[in-house]
Amino acid sequence: MRLSLLSFRSSIGSITPFFATIGGWLVFKQRFDRRFLIGLVLALLGATTIQIEDLLKSSNNFIGDTAALASSVFYAVNFLLLEQLRTKFSVEGILIWRCALGTLFMIPVVLIFSDQIFPISWSVWLAVISLAVVSEAVGHGLVVYSLKNFSSGFVSLVLLLDPIVGAILAWILFSESLSILNILAFAVIIEGIYLAKTGKGADKPSIKEQNT
Incomplete structure (x- = not known):
């Protein structure tokens, strides 16, 4: 049942492109055609x-479903903000400030709930470094880079x-079946x-197109 609930909330989270497209249209006047x-x-x-089987099995949980929906909205807002920042700042600058502000806000939380700030073993250090390099620098860096040429909705x-x-x-x-x-x-995706x-609507409009 827990897996079903997680899958259900994951499917709710997958509607981020919908909110990003709506936000781009309403706030930033982006245009999207029928195609x-x-x-x-x-x-x-x-x-x-993809999650249809788990959707049929999942039970209703208003708080969890609302949290998943809210996370989808905030994730869309994140894309829209990054898209606007990308017009003025470099990928490196955005990532550095993002990490710096995130660290600044998270340190008090860590101090409240834990006495340990830094990893205490090499394996944990390796995991943290891998997250920083693979997930943040490469993964998120590519996303931020792409927002220079493509809309947040796309x-x-x-x-x-x-x-x-x-x-x-x-x-x-792992030889898992499909x-x-x-x-x-x-x-279909x-x-x-x-x-x-x-x-x-996928490609960012040129300055000439924006003025028309």
């Missing part, structure tokens, strides 16, 4: 279909490929991303 919107809907349906849509990559790696490394439903969902990319 982009159809691709958005297809990709979201595919992402939801970038967040591309990140729906995460479960596909994870499932393929699990299939290769159902026909999963494969069809993957195909990829098709949705393709439609969105070839529609209006």
Whole structure:
């Protein structure tokens, strides 16, 4: 049941591209054509279909579902803010300030709930360094870099490929099976991303287009 609930909230979190697209349209006057919107809907349906079995089994939990929905909204706001910052600052500058501010806010929390601030073993240090290099510098760095040329709605849509990559790696490394439903969902997500990319709204408009 816990896995079902987690999957359900994960599916709620996958609607981040919807909020990023709506936010870009309402706040920053970004334009999206029908092709982009159809691709958005297809990709979201595919992402939801991946979790369809767990969705049918999950029980209602208002607090947990609301938290998942709120996290999706805040994640979309994060993309929109990064998109605007990317027009003025470099990737390195954004990442450095992001980490610095995050550290500043988290230190008091750590001091309140724990006496240990730094890792005490080499294995934990290795895990922390790996997170910093792989997840933050490479992973988040590529996301921030892409926001120079693509809209936050499209970038967040591309990140729906995460479960596909994870499932393929699990299939290769751990011999986990893939159902026909999963494969069809993957195909729908990829098709949705393709439609969105070839529609209006994926690429950042030029200065000339913004003034028209």
